[in-house]
Amino acid sequence: MKNLIIAAAVASLTAGAAFAQDTIRLGTEGAYPPFNFVNDSGEVDGFERELGDELCKRAELTCTWVTNEWDSIIPNLTSGNYDAIIAGMSITEERKKDIDFTSNYTQPDPSSYVVAREGVDLTSPDTIVAAQASTIQSSHVASSGATLLEFPTPEETMAAVRNGEADAVLSDKAYAVPVTEEDDGLMIVGDDILLGEGMALGIRKSDTELNKKFSDAIDEMKDDGTLNALIDKWLEGAAKF
Template identity: 55%
Template sequence: MKKLTLATAALALMASGALADDVVRMGTEGAYPPFNFINDNNELEGFEIDLGNAMCERAGLTCEWVLNDWDTIIPNLVAGNYDTIIAGMSITEARQEVISFTQNYKEPDPSRYAALIGTDPSVIDNGVIATQSNTVQAGYVAETDADLLEFPTPDETIAAVRAGEADAVLADGDFLRPIVEESSDLEFIGEPMHIGGGVGMGLRQSDDELRATFDAVISEMKEDGSLNELLIEWFGEDTPTF
């Protein structure tokens, strides 16, 4: 029976391969739970993986996931190593000069500061703040009086706070929440604040057709509520929905 299913699946794959258009390669970071991460079985998982697969299914596209480091994620898109970025990337003007975005598939999530329990909230203004490099949060801290300490991965920013290297970390609330809730030594300080626009999918500026396809699918998913279901599944009941 199993063999039969496999054979059918293989046949279906071959048939669709002959009919379907080119494979759309989706670039992601794989290190930013709950947006995208690698699970224990060495598979990609997360909100954006589910969303991406759902979008490709609706659009009738064959999609393939590609892992890429955050720092070089835009140059590799522009160079054509993959066709989309779907990695929790906020839509900002500076990025729009280089790549184009679909409409947002997630409302802007407030950024939060997290620090060791008992830290004085004044460190937000005059302490050392850790962020991931090339993020909206890094841009924000650079404008304040606090000292900016950048790290290539989000994980290292948390480690820096625990090690006392930085006074606090500034990151997306969605990323920090599970970490703060499950650790005994961290807490949120200061007020949540909106820094970036919503999160959207990045594409090459010349790829108008593909952008239109994904835009249409996102609109469709916003209307029939399937996007909200995914948002609640991964970010909890309190997350802003469409």
């Protein structure tokens, strides 16, 4: 029995050492500016790239970046294709059934409707509202009274309004603002809508140590003001801590 206890202790220490040395793979969509996107050099860029790199530095972790389509981003985390999601993902009760979340790194984020013409009734069943599939925005549209039209990517939701396939889009305001600034044919209408509990890294339920490392780093960035500085840099008009 004594030998078994010693062996178990050694195995535990070895596992801890292996965790400290392993490369942590950060999964993101790479298609949701300004949160995350792939730049002209083919590298992940944006608010979450800068944030993720800083979190890994503070947590003393070696990290690499992996891009993954949004609609399979949680299944590919739970199956082990990467170790954390940092992809503009809001904390929701539904997602908590499958994964855990770190401390939030944004406040509950405002969402906005984008239209190509004035006077759209955003709650009529005759109104088609586009949203990216499996997002808090698509859930909101589904319960709003309007007809939901889902797309795999945010770009496709905006294209649907441009070509008349949809009457409006509901998306994160931080995504909608630069799109409407670059496209005179699109405009934001109505008041901001606060959804979710803020954005955070998604972590497998079994990875409690990794969750704590990232949460501690996020909380440290909140306390020293560096998180607010990143929000100012990348997320126009977003609430700060």
